[in-house]
């Protein structure tokens with residue numbers, strides 16, 4: 001059995017997800033007595049994967065591979081999968097990895113399970129547990145094909161350091177021309193993104209208007225968190241669409257989700273429920289979010305949040 | 321321009337999710353079904369192309385007869401023709417192969433699917449179709465403009481967006497942003513009347529083998545009680561988050 005992971009980078013550095021994939025793959029490999037290979041593109045520190053159990057690191061370093069392209073990247077990954085005699089490919093749940101997943105499933109003739117939250121069990125083929133119905137249920141699913149693709153849900157396994165000896169191969173691919181030409185990229189400032197964040201601070205209609213969003217932003221800043229919002233807030237144009245989280249917006253599976261002035265409608269909760277710890281701040285003790293949260297404050301955001309920001313600053317200054 | 325919109329028929333977002341037959345199947349009893357929200361944005365954009373660029377708009381669903389009201393709704397919103405491939409959609413690759421076969425026989429310029437269905441959350445059908453038909457693919461598409469000689473699209477990436485120039489034929493995985501929420505169309509009486517007369521073609525599926533099999537479904541354990549902290553003691557919340565939840 002051979003396991004290949006696609007270790008994504010941002011500006012050459014591995015994303016945290018990549019180390020999580022490596023940790024996950026290492027554990028499967030050690031149970032099965034096999035080894036882990038990683039493929040990455042233009043990584044500046046490929047060797048760092050050896051701290052998480054990767055035995056072989058294939059760093060594709062053509063200049064043309066700097067920008068993500070679904071066709072070219074999926075060609076490189078499927079070629080490597082075949083060359084390395086792999087039969088399990090592990091992807092993260094980032095936008096780019098999800099973009100690649102369906103394409104690779106066809107190219108590799110592989111059954112593909114997304115939103116996976118467990119290690120595979122091999123007692124009856126390859127079975128996995130995954131989130132489905134937008135976190136309202138779990139599905140135990142069996143992959144019936146010889147090759148498998150596992151799309152691992154973020155934060156479902158965590159990081160486990162494991163130092164191993166590894167071999168690094170610098171590889172050049174023959175690359176065709178991209179059909180889609182990226183003309184420009186608009187990145188939102190230097191802020192933490194919802195997809196990568198460990199902590200997400202989210203505001204709802206209870207904040208009354210966009211002029212009050214400094215509360216959300218200041219709290220996010222002390223925590224190093226990303227900012228998000230409920231659907232009506234983005235529909236009203238108070239915040240950009242890209243911050244809308246929930247069943248029909250972005251999924252959130254952070255370590256900590258703080259909901260301020262959000263009632264906790266079923267569509268909102270569905271999308272954020274897989275976060276580990278949830279906190280709600282709301283004036284209404286009957287708001288449904290209190291049933292879903294781990295910690296709550298019944299109170300006015302305009303009173304509680306400034307105090308929370310101040311106390312967190314004190315906490316951070318004594319604990320750093 | 322010929323457009324095909326892939327329509328997934330999903331439980332309404334407020335539905336309670338239950339299972340039947342030893343937890344091996346979704347319990348459809350009493351559940352209201354809707355056009356998958358991501359597909360609704362795509363369908364509305366397609367109708368916009370119909371009005372502005374004189375495009376034709378077909379909608380396709382892989383599903384049993386029970387999905388016909390959802391297809392009729394798409395026709396009432398303004399699609400010209402509906403196609404249903406008559407098989408229960410239990411495996412994304414079978415759905416993608418069925419739709420790809422139809423595309424190969426019918427030459428579309430633009431295929432609009434959703435980024436993911438809100439029921440099984442596979443998020444894989446559009447990518448699979450693109451690999452099967454070798455058509456250009458843009459996932460998480462949040463803007464799409466087509467003129468005589470150019471196709472400009474935007475795609476959401478983690479923490480921003482990417483502007484892309486590409487060409488037809490094209491397939492997108494669409495989502496909110498393709499059109500504004502306020503532009504979503506509700507079928508009116510005239511649309512509903514006209515939809516009854518529009519063609520709804522039912523086709524037999526090809527012969528494909530499943531790549532995945534559901535063993536069973538489970539519902540999450542009910543959640544424990546929330547721990548309340550007084551608004552006058554926010555430092556207590558910080559302590560709990562630090563020591564108990566280890567989240568900060």
Ligand SMILES: Cc1cc2nc3c(=O)[nH]c(=O)nc-3n(C[C@H](O)[C@H](O)[C@H](O)COP(=O)(O)OP(=O)(O)OC[C@H]3O[C@@H](n4cnc5c(N)ncnc54)[C@H](O)[C@@H]3O)c2cc1C
Pocket residue numbers: 203204205206207229230231232233244245246247248249260261262263264265266267268271281282283284287299300301302333357
């Ligand atoms: C098809 C469909 C899809 C949907 N998808 C999503 C989705 O993906 N994501 C999503 O979020 N929603 C979604 N919704 C909308 C959802 O049903 C709710 O309407 C929405 O989540 C409510 O947003 P909210 O909590 O910000 O606003 P409200 O429901 O208006 O709640 C505001 C809350 O703020 C509290 N509040 C008021 N003042 C204060 C104060 N001073 N301090 C503290 N708290 C205060 C109130 O007690 C209240 O609980 C969807 C709806 C539909 C029909």
Ligand SMILES: Nc1ncnc2c1ncn2[C@@H]1O[C@H](COP(=O)(O)O)[C@@H](O)[C@H]1O
Pocket residue numbers: 326327328329356358359380381382383409412415432433434435436437438440441442443444445446
């Ligand atoms: N049974 C189906 N019939 C038609 N289109 C579908 C079907 N299932 C999924 N799709 C399309 O593929 C998109 C992604 O679905 P999924 O891969 O199932 O998350 C949906 O938004 C639809 O556009």
